Amino acid sequence: MLLKxxxxxxxxxxxxxxxxxxxALLSTLHPSDIADFIETLEEEEKLYLFNLLDARVASDVIAELNTAAKGEILGSIESNQLAAIVDEMDSDDAADIFDELTPTQRAAVLEGIDEEDREEVEALLQYEDETAGGLMSLEFxxxxxFQTVREVINLLRARRDQISDIHYIYVVDKKFHLKGMLRLTELLLAKRSQRVSEVMDPVPATITPDLDQEEVAKIFKKYDVPSLPVVDSEGKLLGRITFxxxxxxxxxxxTEDFMRLANVEVGERVYGDPLSSAKSRLPWLIINLATAILASWVVGLxxxxxxQFAFLAVFMPIVAGMGGNAGTQTLTVVVRGIALGDLDYGGAKKVLVKxxxxxxxxxxxxxxxxxIIAYVWKGLPIVGVAIFLAMVINLFVAAFFGTVVPLVLRALKVDPALASGVIVTTATDCLGFLSFLGISKFLLEKML
Structure with missing residues (x-):
């Protein structure tokens, strides 16, 4: 982390x-720190500083940049410079860069890198971005x-500079089917004459290239491993994904769930363009405006x-605000449970009851x-009873909608984090006002 x-x-x-x-100063810094600093600069300064980096460091830095800064740099540097940078990258990072390029840039860079790198990148670009294939690296x-431990150690020495972060060595048969894995500790402790098949361990889990990246994260969390192999439908080894x-x-x-709960564009950044930020936020603000008008219509009833009883207006924001806060609490717990895989439809009833x-x-x-506060404040027991009943009703509404809405949206293949907040807030506002004003009207007209 950069010091002040x-x-x-x-x-x-x-x-x-x-x-x-x-x-000289940049040579002492970690690529992540350089990326953090570049993100704070103006576009011209970003490009100036980035051009001072050699291809090896630049390949690490550009992989750490946020989308906005990366886009500015990729849109400005020459194709031959970018090709030199891509040549230094692992295949998965290179494929990520290609996703950011225009078709013209992509063609020019592919022409500028060596044939092996080109084939690897083209292979990875066949997979969707948010799948295991999009995360997969071909360096393993x-x-x-049937090989001996001695042969494996010699191979490891020969390729030590070609592959970073060697967590496991994968074991395959002659047809490249995955059979197991070798841990470095066990490899070093084994007798040099032993066969790999005698000392290998089973692989805790394998991943298919079409698996969603959220599911990949859940598998890594479950097995607590630094890397896992990716295999095709026949069990042949394709690549690996690292932690x-x-x-x-x-x-x-x-970040995506957090931003969407607030109805903010996922790609928006602190240093982003004001016009772009305003444009991305405006549609949701207009939707919120429509829901606010709906709540106002309920009040208008x-x-x-x-x-006749103007003091009721004093308590309306309290009922709606408490319902909104309670709804947000429930919504956060449920959406997070869905994202982590802790909540499925089988457990929905139990969660709803809870x-x-x-x-x-x-x-x-x-x-x-x-x-009690309303009674002491206004001296009318009726108002205290009305707000008590309205509070109970609205917090029930918040719990019900905060649980049901994200589950229904998920069943409809809509991201629960995207639209749940607007629906739940509308429900607590409208039903909160309706319950409080409706109960108050009934009691006041009967008792006064």
Whole structure:
């Protein structure tokens, strides 16, 4: 992580365009820290600093950049420079870069890289982005089950500079079917004359290339391993997925759920273009405006009652606000449970009952508190009773809709994080106002 004095020095050197001093300082920094700093710069400064990096470092830095900064750089650098950078990348990172390129850029870069890299990238580009194939790397070590430990160790020494992060060595038969794996510890402790088949371990799990990346993350979490093999329908070894790629998926999915719950475009960044941000947020704000008008229409049904008993307006935001907050709590728990795979349709009834009980308990406690406050404040027991009942009803509504809506959206193949918030908030606002004003009208007209 960049220290403040390092950051200030980098800013000063960029402003001065001091190439030598900048290069010297950048050589001491981790690529992730360089990427973080580049993201804070203006577009021209981003390109200037990036061009100071050699191809090896640049390949690590560009893989760490956010979408906006990466797009600015990829749109500005020459194809031959980009080809040199791609040549330094692992196959999965190179394929990710190609997804960001225009068809013209893609063709030019493919022409500029060597044939082996070209074939690997083209193979990975056949898979969808958010699948195991999109995460898969083609850099891995494999040996045949009939080889000896001595041969494997010699192979490992010969290829130590070609493959980074060697967690396991995969064992295949003559037809490349995956048979097991070798752990480095067991390899070093085994007798040199032993066959691989004698010392290999079974693979805890395999992944198919069409599996969704969220499911991949769940498998890694379950088995707690640094890497897992990807195999085709016949069990032939295709590649591997490493935990660092899965961590990116976890971060991406968590960010996506968080942003969508707030109805914000997933790709929006802190340093993004104001016009683009406004454009992406506007449709959801218009939808929220429509739901707010609906809630206002419900209030309008009781216009005469509010005109006669104006003090009711004081308590309306409390009922709606408490319902909205409770709905958000339930929604967050349920959406997260769906995302983690903890909640399926078989357990939906149990979760619904649990959330309704929680809603009713919280409604009773908060309703009693608010009822007492309303009575002391306005001196009318009727108002206290009305807000007590409305609070219980609205927190029940929040629990019900906060649980049911994301499950229904999931059944309809709609991301629960995307639209649940608007629906639940509309329900708690409208039914909160309806219950409070309806009960108040009934009681006040009967008792006064």
């Amino acid at each position: 004095e390092q950051y200030d020095t980098l800013v000063s050197l960029v402003q001065k365009r001091d190439d030598d001093a900048l290069s 070590l494999y040996v045949y089950e 660092d790629d899965v961590m990116d998926v976890v971060d991406e999915e968590a 009781f216009e005469d009652t509010i005109g 959330e309704i009980v929680v809603g009713l308990l919280n409604g009773l406690v908060n309703g009693i508190l608010m009822g």
